[in-house]
Amino acid sequence: MEGTGEKQGHGAGDEQHYRASIEQYGSGLRRSDAGKDQQEQVPGVQLMEPVPPEKQLRVTFNAISIFAPTLGLGGKGGSRGLFAGLASRRSGDVPAKKPAFRQVLFDITGSCQPGEVLALLGPSGGGKTSLLSHIGGRTQRAMRKQGEVLFDGQQLTKAAKRHVGFVMQDDLLYASLTVxxxxxxxxLLRLPRTMTAQQKRExxxxxxxxxxxxxxxxxxxGDFFRRGISGGERKRVSVGHELLINPSVLLLDExxxxxxxxxxxHLVHSLRQLASGGxxxxxxxxQPSSRLYQLLxxxxxxxxxxxxxxxxxxKAADWFYQLGYSMPFGINTADFILDLASADVSTKKLSGDECRRHLIACSEKFLAANPDGMQGGDDLHEAQFGSQLWTAAVSRKDLGSAREPLPEDQHQLSEASSSGVDPDDIEAALPKTAPATFGSNGDKGSYRWGATYNQQVHILFARAVKTRRFETLSKQDFCQYITIGVLAGLFWLQKGQTANIVNAKxxxxxxxxxxxxxxxxxxxxSIFTFPAEYKMMLKERASGMYRLSAFYLARTASDLPMTCAVPSIFVIIIYFMAGLRLSAAAFFRELGRVTLSMMLVGGFYVNDIPAWIGWLKYLSFIYFGYVATLKIEFGGRTFYDCGGLNLSNPESRPSQCHPVDLQAALKLPANPNTWHWDVLAxxxxxxxxxxxxYVALRRKTARL
Ligand SMILES: Nc1ncnc2c1ncn2[C@@H]1O[C@H](COP(=O)(O)OP(=O)(O)OP(=O)(O)O)[C@@H](O)[C@H]1O
Known part of the structure; x- marks a missing residue:
């Protein structure tokens, strides 16, 4: 966007035009002062009961800086990349061990009062999600943080996090459950146990x-494979998930x-109404539309x-106008300021990036003196801009010369944008004393978990069974198992019936x-379903919905019927079509073996492996499953070698058929007549x- 107007070049007409633009796109629908918003009710249905004054929270974030890890190995030598350590080792340098960090947020300060909607706006990669996640106490462990986030002056505890609703960018919901x-x-999991089931339903x-x-x-x-509710409805369900707890603070990512x-x-209007409830x-x-922008x-x-x-x-458009960047006619305020933030606006003298640096420098200077930000008011131009901004922030000779970024600002920005930040410097800067924690006293007497441990297991079990309703009972699964079972049964039709060596093979x-x-x-x-389920679990644990062990127990218990039901049909078909050992004990043992194998994953099978790596087979569940199934089928039976003849009754021809040692004859990995150590294994x-x-999950979710 080349050459948006500059303040000094504007005449009276331009000023009028600018005012008209502002009326139309931004300030025209001015909201009442933030303090009054609490009383103000947006017309329409009251979404939830208001948050009582004693539970309302002011959120402040002070000087937040965040550093994201990069793949570079860092170190003073400055070598970067995966092979940097290796290369430096070869060349005799001391290898750099610490990961490098890139600063993604720079001293961000702000606050939000009950009744307010604060929007984090900016181009992609600007740091919106990083800041929001940090406010909600959900920053990834790999990130380094500075600064503090306070809820009514106190830090957020795990217990208090349960009063903060966090709607993630991705709608993580179980596809098979209804709304x-x-x-x-x-x-059931989130609402306090003091509420009855009926109240929770209500x-x-x-x-x-x-x-x-x-x-x-x-x-x-629904999901990619099974159509369900629409995208907008999904988003509303995600919001609803958080609204259930009637949160004092609602954080939403995109x-x-x-x-x-x-x-x-409609969605943002709902958010506006929720804010109005304290x-x-x-x-x-x-990229908010102009109508949506007006609700912020x-x-x-x-x-x-x-x-x-x-x-x-x-006041955003006013601010940028005062700095010399007025909004062209017909442009939405949000689009305009996003263009500025994306360095997509240039002037006659400054490139887009220089304009961006200039605006950041002005803003940072202004915010250093006014942490509450631009409040506007009648004295916008004279008091704030005139005395502070133009003199302090952009201490130039005149506005014309302000087109060049200040040398000190340039220095600041280029330094800040550089990727190599020493982790030790970050650690040293981290606050040593922690403020009081919100929820440590306030939550006294209330339970940390919405449901008791037993209830959690019970609810999660019932939900796990429902979430896998399609997975297990789908027609495709049935058809696939039955078709392949019948085909295999036909290939090996009644081969197991006769006790001769040919059929044993x-x-x-x-x-x-x-x-x-x-x-x-x-x-x-499991490979396909695990990632989604893992993410769901992380999200729910971060909201404090249940204990990890309750989830894990319920999930393990639900595996049993769900994972084994359909494969058992396959086993039954094969068992009888192939004529495997006709005894109830052998049949049920085989089903039991299938169950055990089903609950494990991974493994391999090798025959005649060299002795020196022979022990590797003990790392394979397939090996133990295989030995178990051989014992079930062949244990305690006598097989005959009839000189290659496939006789149906070998016992009737003692001269032609002689009993064989099945393990030696077929090179079985174990003697079928020994006890079932394999099942124990x-x-x-x-x-x-x-x-x-479980231990791995525990470690991964330790901070949640
Ligand atoms: N875990 C991470 N590791 C490394 N870099 C990260 C990590 N998380 C975020 N970043 C980097 O931090 C910067 C800010 O990312 P963030 O997701 O906060 O931006 P955003 O404004 O929310 O972007 P978008 O609108 O595209 O979601 C980006 O440059 C991103 O690459």
């Missing part, structure tokens, strides 16, 4: 009505992304991690096929793998 089920299970119904989800409440959420402007407008609403927004109280404009504007949303084939098919299919299924494996996964 009602999604919110109902969340209510809360769910209220949220559903408030967000206009009544007509789709019995529709599944709630309008992917929505059409009308739906986005809540703090902080939201990131990518405060704005924090981020450009490459720097605050380019902070203050009343309706065939039987080994079907046993191994059965073992591999069921195990690998299960493993592939399978059980041991099962426990070990589950415990290891």
């Amino acid at each position: 009602w089920e999604t919110l109902y299970y969340a209510a 809360r769910v119904a209220k949220v559903i009505t408030a967000l206009g989800l009544d007509k789709c409440k019995d529709t599944i959420i 709630p309008t992304s992917g929505l059409d402007s009308t739906t986005a407008m 809540r703090v609403v902080i939201t990131t927004i990518h 109280d405060k704005l924090l404009l981020l450009s490459e991690g720097h605050a380019m504007y902070y203050g009343r949303a309706d 065939n039987t080994i084939g079907i046993l191994f096929f059965e073992l591999l098919f069921t195990s690998l299919r299960q493993m592939l299924g 399978l059980i041991g494996w099962l426990i070990l793998v589950r415990v290891l996964v």
Whole structure:
């Protein structure tokens, strides 16, 4: 966008034109002062009961800086990249061990009062999500942080986090649950145990009505494979998930992304109403329409991690106008300031990037003296701009010369933008004393968890069964297992019936096929479902919905019927079609073995492996499953070698058929007549793998 007007070049006509623009696009729909907003009610349905004054919270964030890790290995030598350490080792340098960090947020300060909607605006990569996540106590562990976030002057505790609603950018919801089920299970887990089940149901119904989800409440959420509710409805369900707890603070990351402007407008209107009920609403927004912009109280404009504007949303255009960047006719305020933040606006003398640096320098100087940001008012030009901004922030000879960035500002910015930040410097700067924590006293007497431990396991089990309803009971799964079972049964039809060595070889084939098919299919299924489920668990744990062990117990218990039901059909078909050992004990043992194998994943099978790596087979659950199934099928039976003849009754020809040692004849990995140590090994494996996964999850979610 070349050459937007400059203040000094404007005549009276331009001024009028500018005013008209402002009226139309920004300040025209000025909101009342922030303090009055608390009393102000946006017309329409009152979404939730207001937050009582004693529970209202003011959120402040002071001098927030965030450093993200980069792949470079850092160090004084400055060598970067994955192989830098290796290269330096070879060349005799001391290898750099610390990861490098890149600063993604620079001293960001701001606050939001109950009743206000604060929007974090900026181009992609500007740092909106990083800041919002930090405010909500959800910054990734790998990031380094400075500065403090306070809720009514106190730090956020784990318990208090349960009163903060956080709507993530991605709608993480279980695809197989209906809207009602999604919110109902969340209510059971999140709402205080002092509420009855009926009251929790009423809360769910209220949220559903408030967000206009009544007509789709019995529709599944859906995913790529199974169509469910629309994108806008999904977003509203995500918001509803957080509204259930009637939060004092609602944080939303890109709630309008992917929505059409009308739906986005309705959603932000709902947020505005929620704020009017005494809540703090902080939201990131990518590209608000002009109508949507009018609903915002405060704005924090981020450009490459720097605050380019902070203050009343309706004063943003005034601010930039005063700095010499007026909004061209017909441009929406949000688009205009986003162009500025994206360095997409240049002047006759300055390139887009220089304009951006200039604006950041002005803003940072102004905010250093006015941490509450631009409040506007009648004295906007004279008092604030005249005395502070023009003299202090842009201490130039005149506005014309202000087109060049100040040398000191340039220095500051280039330094800040550089990627190599020593982690030691960051650590040294971290605050040594922690302020009081919100929720440590305030929450006294209230329970940390919404449901008791037993209730959590029970609710999570019921939900896990429902979330896998399609996975397990889908027609495709049934058809696939039955078709492949019948085909395999036809290939090996009644091969297991006769006790001769030829058929024994065939039987080994079907046993191994059965073992591999069921195990690998299960493993592939888990590979596809685990990432989504893991993310869901992280999100819910961050909201304090349940204990990790309760989740894990419920998930393990639900695995049993869900994972084994359909594969068992496959095993039954094969068992009888292939004529495997006809005894009830053998049949049920085989089913039990399948169950154990199903609950493990991974492994391999090798025959005739060299002795020196022979022990590797003990790392494979497939090996133990294979040995177990061989023992079940062949243990205690006598097999005959009839000189290559496939006789149906070898015992009737003692001269031609002689009993054989099956293990030696077929090179079986174990003697089928020994006791079932393999089953013990399978059980041991099962426990070990589950415990290891639990420990890994525990470590990964330690901070939640
Ligand atoms: N875990 C991480 N590791 C490394 N860099 C990160 C990490 N998280 C964020 N960043 C970097 O921090 C910067 C800010 O990212 P952030 O997601 O906060 O931006 P954003 O304004 O929310 O962008 P968008 O609108 O595209 O979501 C980006 O340059 C990003 O690459």
